[in-house]
């Protein structure tokens with residue numbers, strides 16, 4: 001076997017747990033994860049080497065052997081159904097503990113979210129066997145990690161990080177070895193957005209629809225992440241995109257698990273000359289919002305209850321006039337959907353990112369568009385379709401009550417100390 005094959009071969013997996021979930025892992029001899037890391041769990045084959053990492057205490061347990069392949073719902077009721085991607089683990093009396101694994105994994109360049117190649121698997125087995133936590137000889141990383149095989153956990157393909165805040169900022173349009181969409185297509189969507197949405201709101205095998213898919217970014221990300229995808233466009237630039245007007249989507253009611261739309265933001269980009277192209281209508285006219293509302297209505301019809309739609313849109317500043325396209329679109333979306341959240345996506349790769357435009361913006365006292373909105377909306381059974389309910393249900397929040405609570409809990413802690 002060649003060196004290249006040796007280093008990319010996957011042999012081990014680290015599963016994560018918390019203080020709350022750890023006991024159940026051992027009681028059931030079952031390791032698990034949620035849909036975010038579903039692919040990793042489904043990749044596990046019977047006989048693979050497994051480790052369990054408590055993310056709160058940094059304790060690493062292992063090695064274990066997988067007694068089953070990774071599957072969904074081996075024990076559906078485990079952890080109250082929260083972690084359905086599971087693998088059965090063989091009982092072993094050779095299980096060891098490493099109490100300071102955080103630092104060590106970091107030095108080894110190991111990311112628990114990624115599969116482990118055979119070298120790293122062997123190193124972790126060795127680490128647990130010889131680690132000082134187990135009364136063995138003191139840990140000598142120089143010894144157990146020969147220089148040439150450090151940092152070998154190169155994932156098969158680069159994957160984006162999952163976003164935890166509502167500000168998403170990407171240095172480029174795509175990631176990984178294969179292109180996602182076409183970065184020369186005017187108005188192409190950053191593939192990172194699709195990756196984040198798919199990971200958060202769908203599971204492997206789910207159906208994703210992009211009714212205005214342009215160069216096919218959604219389709220490419222879905223394929224790589226094992227989601228089914230139907231991509232439409234009024235003027236498809238690729239054969240695997242179906243020609244269709246987004247105001248009438250040929251799918252059944254309640255049949256889709258997630259929808260993503262990066263619609264035209266007005267008539268600023270000349271996408272194509274198709275008469276049905278909504279990108280020919282000015283965002284300063286009501287007609288633009290009326291036509292896009294027809295698309296929203298269709299999205300609402302085909303989406304399953306409780307599932308999510310993402311709508312990417314930017315504002316407009318043209319000929320000294322500002323149009324809050326985002327707010328106007330959001331208002332229409334609220335007629336059909338409940339808001340999950342609003343994300344701000346930094347605009348980077350646009351034609352106005354030049355010194356000349358910078359000078360103009362300062363000289364003529366206007367702003368260049370710096371962000372787009374990503375409206376994350378949910379189809380909610382309680383919301384009557386088309387009801388003009390843009391009213392916000394305010395969450396009650398009282399500073400007084402909260403500070404009283406904090407005071408009471410610090411008193412309790414003091415009493416325990």
Ligand SMILES: C[S@@+](CC[C@H](N)C(=O)[O-])C[C@H]1O[C@@H](n2cnc3c(N)ncnc32)[C@H](O)[C@@H]1O
Nearest residue numbers: 187188189212213214215217234245246277278
């Ligand atoms: C911002 S682009 C989408 C970019 C795409 N997400 C990508 O990554 O390449 C908007 C797309 O909407 C399409 N479009 C405009 N009107 C449409 C309609 N009525 N039905 C379907 N697609 C339409 C345009 O052809 C254009 O490709």
